[in-house]
Amino acid sequence: MSAPPLIVLTGAGISAESGLATFRDNNGLWERHRVEEVATPEAFAADPALVHRFYNARRAQLADPAIQPNAAHRALGQLFANWKAPALLVTQNVDDLHDRAMPGSDALLHMHGELKKVRCTACGQRRAWAGDLSTGTPCPACGATGMLRPDIVWFGEMPLGMDRIEDALQDCRLFLSIGTSGQVYPAAGFVAALRGRAERIELNLEPSLGSHLFEEARHGPATLLVPKRVE
Ligand code: BV8
Numbered sequence: 001m002s003a004p005p006l007i008v009l010t011g012a013g014i015s016a017e018s019g020l021a022t023f024r025d026n027n028g029l030w031e032r033h034r035v036e037e038v039a040t041p042e043a044f045a046a047d048p049a050l051v052h053r054f055y056n057a058r059r060a061q062l063a064d065p066a067i068q069p070n071a072a073h074r075a076l077g078q079l080f081a082n083w084k085a086p087a088l089l090v091t092q093n094v095d096d097l098h099d100r101a102m103p104g105s106d107a108l109l110h111m112h113g114e115l116k117k118v119r120c121t122a123c124g125q126r127r128a129w130a131g132d133l134s135t136g137t138p139c140p141a142c143g144a145t146g147m148l149r150p151d152i153v154w155f156g157e158m159p160l161g162m163d164r165i166e167d168a169l170q171d172c173r174l175f176l177s178i179g180t181s182g183q184v185y186p187a188a189g190f191v192a193a194l195r196g197r198a199e200r201i202e203l204n205l206e207p208s209l210g211s212h213l214f215e216e217a218r219h220g221p222a223t224l225l226v227p228k229r230v231e
Pocket of ligand 1: 010011012013014016017022023024025036039092093094112152153154155156157158159178179180181182183184185186187203204205206207208220221222223
C-alpha cells in the first residue's frame, strides 16, 4: 500500500476470531440485559455490583492464555511498523489485543477505554488492573473505597482522544474500517466525515450500516481480508 496519512478504525469484529464475543453476538445481550443498558453510568449508579460483574467476567476472559491477537491484529502491527506517513489506529475495542500486537506503539488509541484499566472517581488516578473489581475495593492511591470504576467509556460518556482523532481526520487520505457494524457514534460518523477527502475501505464480515459510503467494501473474516489487503 502507498503511504498517505492513514486512519484505521477497528471494532469488535477484529477480535471475534480471537474468541471474544462481539456486541451483536447473542443479540447484544449479556445475562438477559442489553449491553447498551449495562454499559452506562446510570446502570453503574443503580447497580454497581452488576456492572462490576459484567466487566470482571470480560477482564477474566482476556486473561485466558487461549485469547491471543489474531492474524488481522498482527497484519496491522506490521502495517503500522512500516508506514512512512502519519498513521492512527483508533479502536473501539476495550480488549488489549492490538496492544499485544503492536507493543508500545503511540499510534494506538482506545477511544472507548480499556478493560485492563480502572479509574478512581475520587482522585482521578488511572491504573492497570487485571483482577476483579468490587464496590469494596479501595483505591491504591487515595484509599477511598467504592470509588473505582472500569476505565471504560460508557454510552452517554465522551469518548477518549477525540481532539487527536479530529486532527487526524483533517489530514487523513486513506481510511480503513475493520470489524465494526457502524452503529455507535461518533466512530460510525468518521466515514461520512471523510467523504471526498480520503479513499475509504471497509473490511467486515458483512456490510455495515455505512457500507454504501465506502469506495471499496470487502466482506469476509478479518483474518483473511486484513493480511491480504494490507500486506
Ligand atoms: C457519545 C465500551 C456524546 C463499553 C462502548 C441515537 C442516535 C445516534 C447516536 C446516539 C443515539 N443515542 C445515543 C447516541 C450516542 C451513542 C450511540 O452511538 N448509541 C448507539 C447505540 C445508537 N454513543 C455514545 O453514547 C458515545 N458517546 O456520543 O458522547 C457526548 C458529548 C458530549 C459530552 C458527553 C457525551 C459513547 C459510545 C461508547 C460506548 N462504549 N464500548 C464496553 O465495551 O462495555 S461501545 C461498544 O459498542 C464497543 O466499544 C463498540 O464501539 C460498540 C459495538 O460496535 P462494534 O465494535 O461495531 O461491534 P458490533 O458487535 O456492533 O459489530 C461487530 C462487527 O464485526 C459486525 O458488523 C460483524 O459483522 C463484524 N464481524 C464479526 N465477526 C467478524 C467481523 N468482521 C470481520 N471478521 C470477523 N470474524
